[in-house]
Amino acid sequence: MSGLRFRILGPLEIEGAAGPGVSYTPGAAKVRGVLGALLVNANGTVSVDSLIDELWQDDPPRTATTTLQVYVSQLRKIFRRAAPEDGAAVLLTQPRGYRIRIDADQLDLTTFESLYQRGREALESGDHAAAAELQGRALALWRGPLLGDTPHGPLLDAAAVRLVEARNAALEQRILADLRLGRHRDLIPELRSLVEEFPLREELHGQLMLALYRAGRQAEALRAYGALRRTLVNELAIEPGAPVQLLHQRILAGDQRLAVPEPTGPAAAVRGPATEPPVVLGLPPADPAFTGRDGELAEIDRLLRAAPPGAFVALAGQPGVGKTALAVAAAHHSADAFPHGQLFLDLRPEPGRRLEPAAAISALLRRAGAPVPVGADPADLQEALQQLLAGRRLLLVLDNVSSEAQLRPLLPTSAGSSAIVTGRRLPAGLDGVHPLVLDVLDPSAALAVFEAAAGPARAAEHPAAVAELLELCGGLPLAIRVGTAQLNARPHWSAESLATRLRDRRSRLSELRIGGLDVRERLLSAYQDAGRNERRTFRLLSLLPAHFEPWAVSAVLGLDPHDRRTPVGTARLLDALADDHLLAADHEGSRPGRYRLPELLRLLAAERLAEEEGEDTVRAATRRLCDAYVRVTEEADAVLNPRQPGVRMVRTPGSDAPSDWFARELGPLTQVVRQAYLAGLWEQTVRLATALTGHLESHARWRAWERTHTLALDAARQLGDRSGEARLLASLGDLAWQHRRTAEARDRYEGARRVAEAAGDQVARSRALVGLADLWLDGGEVAEATALLTAALDGLPPGLPRERYHVLRATALAALLADGPSAARSRFTDCLEIAQSLRDRRLEAHARRALRRLHDPDDDPGGCLEIRPGVWRLRSPAPLTPALV
Template structure:
């Protein structure tokens, strides 16, 4: 890609060296967004700044959404020019967006680089090089900055800055040309420049010198007189002291002014850097290194086949052994890199707040490679010396703990034969030729083998190499410990990170360093995500609930930092990182923030369970009932338990049924919700009936009846009566059952019909009553039962419940043709009713 903003905007892409194709956006608003990102290339531009640039002081109410549309359109535009480029280059980065641009892709960046090199050459009296560099820099300008794009405050500021830099570059080029004796060629250009910029004293001074050197002393004096009149008339000031001294020297006919101050000096020959002897400056090989066989083979292959300018980036979550793998590979590859293998840790030193600067990194590498111990501090000279040292040599560079592309780009070998391994928590996607190797947890068998074969202990360590190494060290240091006893110590979540420390190996410290390296919005999101159910992958909706904002950008940022794993649009917080996140949540977030986030999360999961067509995730919802209860979120405790009821009954999840509904019953009592109390009591009555704890079931149904009556909840009142009636049917007390079913049916049908499930239960009870009745006035009880079971079938169809439908069909098939006695029918009642409450997949 080529971005040109020094004039009208021009964006070009070329494929495989072919002719460039224009992909400049036509819409003015799109140009504004792209222009703003380009003048701040490789920096995050806030959403607020972009909105200000687009609409100044009058943004529409839909400004945020419209900006997102513009960004999406720009990504598509860039993808269309260069497939994949838009997604890779235009990134969402809190609190806005970042456009990744290579150092040679943007004309403004190239201009500033040439201008700076020209300035240094001029200071070194290398006039020929200074003139050429500044000439090349100025030639990049095709007109005023972004002349075809509307400007807001940010673009206006950039325009002023770059225009001033262009003027300075022109001044420095003319200075260099004067020192090269090119005064005749400069006169016409300087007359034009002074006419365009009548108040710039430096250009008038250059014109006076050029005229004087060609024998036009009077013209030189007239230039001064004209400038003086302009300054006095327009600004009321006299020319500055430098111009006054020049004027006096011309009046005096100063002969020294007729020739350049000094002959142009050719650039001093670079100080020869003697090729050092082969040097190995690596950390010692780890004699205990085991595992990662596949990754080690892949890394060695990438290094041996690396094309010129390519590098391998080893990345992954903290503690995955990135450095250990890179060091092991470097030790194994002496044959491929006979001229040297150098290691450099790029982390900040003790007490330093910033990562190691590229200039200091190059100085250290040069010293380690046997270079001059009195190396210059000039960054350009250091870079030149470093790359001349690598030229023609086969050197492997290991750059550990890289912080950014800007930090490592000047260090990377660019010639054939040498390459680099980079370890970084984030993938430096902006590096050209970067080849990634992402490390995850170890495999199950490999992890268990490292700590005596304990699969449980390995899983509790998250199969994280650092944690496994600590655990193995503890077993070795304490012979009386066993892998099983270690697993017992690691089971307690609140002390697990404390337990994973041995000497200077500290899992918490390593994870904490990764957390603290993240920006504040990422750290906050990381903390709050620990509230989500442990171990479960989650999508954007639960994340949005706990974060109370659109999570798309920050989730990707955390995945880029390897603090989350991601697959198929879902995310997961690895076990040990979740423990750290929970610690930081308790330490850094106010309790009211945590409680509010927990409430939103529980509501989100409950709503999903209530509306889902598929079966809910029972283990997750069961855990959330406890979470809500522990947070004193009574309404959420009840709602989650309600959402689980049918699923728990269908799958005979007796223990979960009892635990969740007991908590919800207590929550209903605590918040005074009588209707919810009636539901939970009736549900617990159903559970007791399933276990044939009939006295306990009767107690629950009776309490549910009283609570529903007090709450004026006719549906739960009727369902409680149905439960009591069916208990009477179990004992053959049909008269009592009938007395209970009459008011139950009235409650469930008037003044309006109850939920179909409640009416289903009533019809089922009436059918069972009809089958059990042996009184003389009901000789047609099988026909009556058939009527009720048919109604059950209709209601089950309405409910779209295959289980209830199957029960109704089976009951209809088992109805006797002749009229058997009650004694013959009663033994079948338990089987019939139990079949209606368990999962039945035998639909006809």
């Protein structure tokens, strides 16, 4: 988003796409106050309550919330006017408040903070010229007090205090860098002005004293100290601090070491420690409650002990999966293999900030007690680190690696030392990497983590509630940690009460936060780091069922299924999301190329979809998804249950055969039926459920059959689809009949008959009549059944062999019961010919079984009749038994 620029280090300014000459700054003070509060917390959510407190403090009007919404609306209008292309996407409504979403270069505050941090790192690494330049650029961004034209409330007051300190620190660091560069004479006028402006800042007085002394003005340096001491004694009744007193004593003594700036540049670099440093104990404390990763601990220990030179272990996984905790635990576990010690370094100490390699090496050297080369270039620093590691057995734990470029200079290259690194992506391009991808915890490991954190008594108190709680946490260690922390902090809560709070999917992420632990924020950071196309894909994945294949992703993205580039483009997006662990490959015994979105990530994707996409976009994507499932399912059904001869195999996307695809995809298919129904896509609901009928019946999937067809029946009525209604009523009649709910089955069949006749749908009428005939045959009433079947056959239009098969099948059974095997043989022979013409192996097997039994009655020792293909019925009353064929 490059259309808008915000400046708050001084009076508020908004610059739009038109450039610097046009200002869009709001005139109303409170509107500026809302924007200021959001900008000092850019890319973070500011709650409604905080904004109301900022605007009205202790005296908000009764209409405060509504008024705040008006101010937000005014800001959005300004943004749209200033940047027509992307202004609308800047100010977002969040579940708890509002958020300004901008890039770092769109706000002078974030630019200042970035320059300040880089300058500090340059100063620490000895690059004084870079430090002076960076801090100078940072200070140049200030045009006056923070939001000087905007009334301040608690939020802005706190930010102003923090930023004044940051600005002063940047100033002092720039002056220190200039002093080390020998610019003391140029600094004297500036420092005299600064000590007048800030008479109590001892650091500035000390820098003035040093600059004067180096300029050969010792007496003035001593007078500067006297002025500082008088001010402190008179105003605060205190003496100057120890650093300034020591400087005063050295100036009094004429210490010549003060007269020369500190050496800089590569020539001053200390290329390695002169003596072996002591044992380094630089790990965070071991967590006594750590558990659930015994297998991973053993594997890391094995890899570290057998690691050749340059080898290291890389841990990756989704946010909150416990990479850092495992790395620290593994380092403690394997400590005996590294007698010279262990070092821990977070390469991303703050959100949005990563350590550059030079700063990271400097930090490692300092923590190891080794000298840091002054003014060294990156190659010098890398050499110093490798000399520190050479001949020793040190273990580095490098947390939150951002890239291979950041990691490469930090890795040990000599024998003995090694590293454990963590990051969202595996550094697969580096030599020596031993990758270990962490998954969420299985139920037993999750329970062990719960017991370790909350205590065995909590786990034993309500075992079922604990199991549900762990499932709602998705087995994610961070979520479990949050849950146990909540229970420990609130002893009156039970696992059942916490599980109740988490059952609502809409608020689950909001509940999973306590103190500094926030599941949503951790997941959101990974989402925000992804690219624009990947973020859009991630949002739309929330519309897909629990398990899905790439063709479904292409559909929801609106990609042309006939374009040869579509599969490749979709695969790249999915690979990128999987590499960032915002998506998981589905390993539940299925073939490769299937994916799933872990539940907590799915909740985040749904939130982002609702927040960042309009209703029309979501509805269009849902329609595309349902249309794709309808098309693929109807094609698969046409192969498995052919209506006409000559149907050939259709390769269903992601499947070797439609039968395999149906068996694997039934769960997702039922979800999409419900999704289509809830979206009001009545036609897609009816068609998809209808295409599922054959598989549901032949595989006795009773529950899915009832769920999908009940929804589809209502959808058909909403749509006014009388034929669809009749066919669905007949199908639900079949389901009721197979469950021995005879009265319900009769009502369904009769309803189907009436609706079909009113609609003029002879196929649906035939199905209803066959169903009623089966009821009569099941009760031994052959004459009534025969009359219905004759009517069904007479009304059936030509060219419908599959429907004719089912009428002839029931007619043959009626003839068998009325007149014996010879009367039924010709009709079952006709059935066999129809099945062979359709190449329907299931119907063919049914017809052959029937003919075989007619030739050999003794083949039926149990007295069973196969009333329908795969459905057997004892002549004595008993439940029906499905036989899967």
